[in-house]
Amino acid sequence: MRKNRIFSQYLNLYQTFDTIMSDQASILRKRFSQNNTQPRQTASRRFRSLSLTSGKGGVGKTNIVINLAINLAKRGKKVFLIDADLGLANIDILLNIAPQFTIEDVLTGRKHINDIIIEGPVGIHILPASSGISEMQTLSGKQQMSMLRELANLKTRYDYILIDTGAGISSNVLRFNAAADEICVVTNPEPTAITDAYALMKIMSSKYQVHHFNLIVNQSEAAEARDVYNRLVRVLNQFLTVDLELLGNIPRDPNFVKAVKRQEPISLSFSNSPAAKAFGKLAQQVDRQSADPVFKEKDTSFWKRLGSWKKK
Numbered sequence: 001m002r003k004n005r006i007f008s009q010y011l012n013l014y015q016t017f018d019t020i021m022s023d024q025a026s027i028l029r030k031r032f033s034q035n036n037t038q039p040r041q042t043a044s045r046r047f048r049s050l051s052l053t054s055g056k057g058g059v060g061k062t063n064i065v066i067n068l069a070i071n072l073a074k075r076g077k078k079v080f081l082i083d084a085d086l087g088l089a090n091i092d093i094l095l096n097i098a099p100q101f102t103i104e105d106v107l108t109g110r111k112h113i114n115d116i117i118i119e120g121p122v123g124i125h126i127l128p129a130s131s132g133i134s135e136m137q138t139l140s141g142k143q144q145m146s147m148l149r150e151l152a153n154l155k156t157r158y159d160y161i162l163i164d165t166g167a168g169i170s171s172n173v174l175r176f177n178a179a180a181d182e183i184c185v186v187t188n189p190e191p192t193a194i195t196d197a198y199a200l201m202k203i204m205s206s207k208y209q210v211h212h213f214n215l216i217v218n219q220s221e222a223a224e225a226r227d228v229y230n231r232l233v234r235v236l237n238q239f240l241t242v243d244l245e246l247l248g249n250i251p252r253d254p255n256f257v258k259a260v261k262r263q264e265p266i267s268l269s270f271s272n273s274p275a276a277k278a279f280g281k282l283a284q285q286v287d288r289q290s291a292d293p294v295f296k297e298k299d300t301s302f303w304k305r306l307g308s309w310k311k312k
């Protein structure tokens, strides 16, 4: 009961915030829809891009994106993993790799993307970010364009591009999400994380007209994940025109901490653990979605949408 009351209080707060922001949002929406009047290309797509994102920090995005990448690679897919948590990079740490160059070198024109891609476990390719560089957190228009040009050169090589965003609703996070074909919102069952997940979807839907989201509930069993999903759907149906799909759940697993300390993905170091098995199922579900004819007809021009950054 108390949890529900706190949850509603948070939501009320966000509704008030939304009212204040609505004028600005409607101007942005108008601008965005003007930029997207052209029919989007579908025929030439070979890959699918998914961002993993969250309102609240520390809910498990980076660990999930790495283990999802590994499990997709185990299924024979070519996976490109972008660390888009600019300034607070974590993928390299969790995989115990020390990149000599990072995305920063690409953005400043010192290197091409091809020079900095690192091969990770099971053949996944990684675009590492920088840590502790505050200027990296907001990309300038010029940097965005240079990144776009560089990324566009890679587009035919991969089946999946997975993007690990930072937490929250900063412009970089929102833009990477808007550029991805699919957004996977990660939450855990705590009311604060659920409320922040709602806030993120609200902003993505009003500012970027995203109306479909996937949900991954971390640190939960299937029944609890279903409950979190139902609660979110109830609120979304009340206030937004948004469709939410439960992609899967990852159980709370003590092996996680051990794997993180070893700087090895749990899918490899504790491959029989409950969480590792759940990642196998999650990858299967993502692959199943990709095979769905509805998905195949969807707009997938990641690069174009990333390019629309400069117009906003």
Ligand SMILES: Nc1ncnc2c1ncn2[C@@H]1O[C@H](COP(=O)(O)OP(=O)(O)OP(=O)(O)O)[C@@H](O)[C@H]1O
Pocket (backbone or CB within 6 Å): 054, 056, 057, 058, 059, 060, 061, 062, 063, 064, 085, 090, 165, 166, 167, 218, 219, 220, 250, 251, 252, 253, 254, 256, 257, 260, 275
């Ligand atoms: N299913 C789980 N079971 C147990 N511990 C977990 C689980 N998922 C994540 N953790 C723990 O939570 C911590 C935070 O995870 P992670 O760094 O992936 O979160 P994040 O969302 O990427 O954080 P940030 O918002 O700071 O980028 C990890 O150190 C990991 O040990």
Ligand SMILES: [Mg+2]
Pocket (backbone or CB within 6 Å): 061, 062, 063, 085, 090, 164, 165
């Ligand atoms: Mg992270």
